[in-house]
């Protein structure tokens with residue numbers, strides 16, 4: 001069965017056609033700069049890359065271009081759009097309504113729309129993707145997979161903030177957690193790999209452009225370091241992560257910044273970018289190795305923040321079997337993993353520095369033999385997870 | 396040697412006369428509602444309480460009233476103001492300038508003034524207290540004891556936020572930590588009690604109207620849960636503690652609240668107050684025992700937050716010898732201590748519930764015999780600490 005996995009952003013469409021249950025990826029692609037005369041269309045099949053610059057003025061034209069390409073005799077993978085049995089849509093915010101993946105109905109769409117205020121940059125684009133896919137892949141089931149749903153198992157102590165109760169009941173202000181598809185994928189891989197008995201208490205550490213950590217108890221998420229929005233917790237490429245709220249009031253009241261300016265500062269000019277002038281961790285690691293003090297300092301700060309969360313989650317789990325690194329930085333940056341594991345032998349965490357340096361695309365263990373806690377690297381794959389969940393729902 | 400300990404608030408003056416080095420408290424008192432026609436003056440000597448309602452229109456008149464009372468034949472303790480050899484002033488914010496207690500000079504006063512922006516509610520009143528005391532206790536040394544100075548040993552990873560560097564260098568935006576005098580006092584008591592070898596890694600938990608925790612490594616503070624201002628970290632009587640900054644932006648942008656309203660909400664209407672309608676923990680514990688669900692929930696949230704910090708600090712310390720409870724709630728609330736220690740045996744923390752219920756004013760241990768970590772209750776005494784530090788500086 002062919003499943004089209006679709007991730008619609010505000011000016012982009014990412015897609016893959018995945019055959020299930022084999023998990024064979026038939027093609028992958030990306031439309032960027034939607035709305036422009038010089039939009040970019042990328043399509044890859046059998047390691048062959050196709051690139052086109054062309055006007056793509058809206059998402060509908062973008063998805064039509066994708067559908068046409070999928071039917072192309074040379075670089076396509078389908079004879080008819082009806083061969084797509086399901087379109088699996090990534091939806092960032094599912095609020096408290098969606099604790100699992102669902103088939104899209106009018107009610108589901110209304111609920112996604114009701115959450116626009118909570119995810120103003122993502123949910124509108126995600127809904128647009130669904131609505132257009134319904135008109136093109138008419139015989140396919142449309143499926144919504146939410147970034148938040150894996151975290152709906154969090155207990156109240158983890159999701160409620162200490163503000164008047166009405167903000168929770170009326171305005172739904174609470175921690176939701178994000179990157180759920182990735183945390184679910186890698187935690188399930190870890191449990192499969194270690195066996196259930198040896199994976200009761202896991203911490204998953206997703207370090208990409210966005211970063212978050214989850215505490216996973218018996219396969220269920222009980223904590224995530226991203227809360228109500230996508231900015232607190234760990235230090236990210238351009239986002240500050242945790243910061244004392246007094247700083248926000250100071251910036252507004254004493255330095256006369258507007259709410260927009262402060263929001264922008266904390267989301268786009270902070271994190272590694274604010275500390276070093278660079279947001280890409282490759283560049284920062286290189287510069288640090290060459291002696292750049294700001295870069296060295298920023299790496300220290302980022303590693304320290306992760307260590308604090310490891311401790312905090314180990315306490316809440318009351319035990320620790322394994323920690324799992326994933327995503328761009330987690331899978332590739334030996335230095336960040338090293339800083340994240342430094343001086344934690346009290347918790348049973350002992351990194352093997354040699355194993356940590358070995359590069360590979362496979363699941364691997366990088367702890368010393370004396371380490372009570374397993375330290376794993378597990379490449380994440382949100383698209384496969386979306387295809388899996390879509391398949392399970394309709395098979 | 397007589398030391399006058401003075402804590403000047405915006406509309407109050409708290410004082411004690413303490414004889415050093417014996418630490419004998421000769422009298423204690425409090426002027427409240429300064430600025431009013433019906434201000435309240437309280438003075439206590441030999442367990443006898445004196446109360447007067449009278450107009451006290453400013454701090455100068457208030458301190459004159461105190462000085463006059465100290466000289467009173469019946470309820471006084473001095474024959475001449477010159478018998479006060481030092482006035483130890485509590486100053487809330489010492490910024491990055493003061494890593495220890497100092498004798499007040501013009502430069503010190505200028506520095507306290509430079510920090511008005513960082514502690515607008517406290518430093519102006521603290522400076523007023525110093526300036527008036529200089530005119531009344533003319534032959535005494537004026538000493539400034541800062542709430543922040545004990546935390547000046549925090550490493551950069553603990554105090555720097557992940558925002559552009561200029562906010563640290565130019566605007567001094569960083570974590571300072573507070574309640575330093577209390578954390579110093581109880582951690583020193585703990586080290587004295589346990590011996591240095593068995594107190595390398597301590598977590599001190601100050602739970603009063605304001606709440607904060609510190610990680611103490613070999614007697615030095617390396618972390619405090621209050622940062623740039625007095626509102627993040629633990630859940631307090633009316634303050635939210637940690638909250639995702641996205642919530643602030645949501646309240647301002649979607650619910651059209653002003654910066655003042657949000658600041659007020661998070662400082663005065665949140666925390667236990669926001670969750671239950673009550674801010675006094677005695678009332679909340681009673682109501683919870685009677686079945687009030689909001690109160691039960693709030694206690695759970697507060698305990699859970701403390702547990703997360705215990706884990707986080709144990710990780711950063713990479714070890715844990717003891718945790719110390721102090722201040723109004725820490726010393727008196729068995730239920731809060733129990734919730735704070737629940738399900739933490741992975742970290743070696745095992746509370747003895749019977750010992751936990753015993754009331755006493757002494758230092759005591761409340762862990763089970765199997766507990767690797769000592770759990771101590773140590774009554775705090777910021778006035779004695781201020782007297783001690785003042786005495787050490789001038790003896």
Ligand SMILES: Nc1ncnc2c1ncn2[C@@H]1O[C@H](COP(=O)(O)OP(=O)(O)O)[C@@H](O)[C@H]1O
Nearest residue numbers: 207208209210279280281282327328329332333
């Ligand atoms: N070899 C590498 N070493 C260090 N960092 C890397 C490496 N490869 C990728 N990264 C980092 O991964 C991040 C992107 O991660 P990714 O998971 O692709 O992000 P996204 O959150 O957008 O899915 C970038 O900050 C990049 O610097």
Ligand SMILES: Nc1ncnc2c1ncn2[C@@H]1O[C@H](COP(=O)(O)OP(=O)(O)O)[C@@H](O)[C@H]1O
Nearest residue numbers: 602603604605674675676677722723724727728
């Ligand atoms: N017996 C008690 N049980 C529970 N809480 C108590 C008890 N006694 C005092 N408290 C709490 O202690 C808090 C005040 O602590 P304190 O250390 O005096 O505050 P401050 O921060 O003003 O110095 C109040 O919330 C009060 O409810």
